[in-house]
Structures are given as structure tokens and as C-alpha cells.
Amino acid sequence: MAEAAGEPVVAGGGDIGGKTTQELIAQVDIFAGLPPVHLRRVVDIGLEETFKRGERIFSEGDAGDKFYLILDGAVRISRFVTGIGEEALAVLRAGAYFGEMSLIDEAPRSATALAHERCQLFVVNRADLEDLLFVDRDLAYELLWNLVRTLSRRLRATNDKMTFLATTNKF
Template identity: 35%
Template sequence: MSVDFTGLDDSPIFTGFLPAEMTTLSSVFTQKEMGEGKTVFVENMQGESLYLIKHGTIRISKMMAEGDEEVLVVLGPSDVFGEMALFDGAHRSATARVAEAVTLLCLSKTDFEILSAKDSALCLKLALNIIRLFSGRIRSSQAAHRDLLLDALGRSH
């Protein structure tokens, strides 16, 4: 069964994909509906899927030492999260909760590996887009940390 990618053309994981490639990808993603307040995954849980938001919002948070949760970012339509699970299957580094009822398109690590065996060129194209997305997040995070340190030291950027 294929999922519908309508309205997700601007998602960074689909950059440069042809219509036929999108059709192939739509057959390996699954769709999941979740209500407000539900948990997609929790920090330290085994990672097993990438998620693409079709509708709604997701709040990504991190547990702090005092047991409080600090919201890191709120994501909306076309945003991707949990992407590293496709490559390493390691434990989640944050918690993802539904802030506003959401439709998620999910790609499991297993389905990613099956796609890789069937169509390695398509899988490589998808992997490169995911890596570009992840690299951009790391660069942005490093810049934010640098600015925070400079602010704390009373220096200008």
C-alpha cells in the first residue's frame, strides 16, 4: 500500500527526486495517525524508524538532570526527525511527543535496508539527502552553542 506524499515536495529528504522515484518511495513508507499528547518515542528507546510530518506538530525534548523536560524544537509539516535510526539503530537522543494531532509518514530501518537491496541508487540518493539534513542540523547547533558561549563570556559574535 502506498502513502500519499502530496504537499511534501519541499521536504529536504525528497530534494532532486523524480516522480517515478517518489512512487517507489511511497511504497516503503507507512502512515500513522497520533493524537495530541501521545508519545512517538522516548529518549534512550531503541531507534527503528525515520518520521516525516505530513500534518500536525511534534515537540522534541530532552530530559534534564532534575527530571524536567526541556523542549529543544517544535517541528511541523515536511519536517523529518528520528533519521539517524535508519543508519545506526542506536538509542534515541531525545523524546518526541505530539503537540498537535499528527499524520506521520514512517520509514523503518528494516524497510530502508530492503529498499537498499532492491534499488541501491535510490536508497543512496535518499541517504545523501538525510545526511545533508543531519549535517545542517549539526552545523546550526554548533553555531548556536558558540553564540551562547560568547554571550556568556560577554563577547560579541
């Protein structure tokens, strides 16, 4: 995905309405390739939440204990930069997900998430997911492997951006 320097990334597949939550999560990288029985188990532990435009989903520094998948609408991920203010890192749309780092560690949130427009999110609590993964080792293996691939892809993209910034003296 191309992005102009200083502009937020726009990710996700746009409106993917008219499908069940199970059908929606099956289209997302982190759940790709999971059999229907595993998808159903994930849907069973999650819940849907709606946020109004401008409503804060979480703030940088908050405890991270949930993972979010955008079913409809858009979410802005940003950080506060001293002397500058809010710096938008990404605008995520339906089909995108965020907060997955909280599934791995107990570190505070690394950015702020705001409803860029009214949005409907599928939310999974870390404790519920850990319980599920403890009792279903096959699901745990598949899901964690997908998560590793996702984080690897994001790290590579960050490395590419850092290289670009370093070679264009924009550091």
C-alpha cells in the same frame, strides 16, 4: 530560522494538506530531487499513523527503528534534564521530519517525541528502507546524499548555537 534563547525551534511549512503523500514527501529536503519512480517506492514502504495531542511517539533511550515525516499537525522534540524536567528542543510542523538518525545507526533515541497537537505522520521502518536501498542503488545514492546534507546542515546549526552559548556565558 531565528530563535530566542531557551525557546524551542519551530520548523516545517505549516499545513500542506490536500496533496498526495508522494507530493508531500517530494517537498521535503531528504527526498528533494528524487524522480517520481523513487518517490513512489518510498511511499510504498511507508505507512501513515495518527497520534492524539500529548501522545508519546517515542522516548529518549528507545530503540530507533523508524523515520517520521509530519503530514499534518505538530510534534514536540524534547529531552529530560535532571533537576529541571522536560526541555523542549523543537516544535516541528507539517513538512518537517525527525528520527532520521535511526536510519544511519542503531543507537537509542537521543530525545523524546510527543504529539504537540493531533498529528498525522508518514512512517518508514529502517529495515524496509534498507531492503529498498539494497535493491535500488540509484535511490540509495540520492537518498543517502540528501541525508548527509541534512545532517551536515544540522551539525553546522548546532555549532553556531554552541558558539553563541560559549560567547554569551550561557554554558
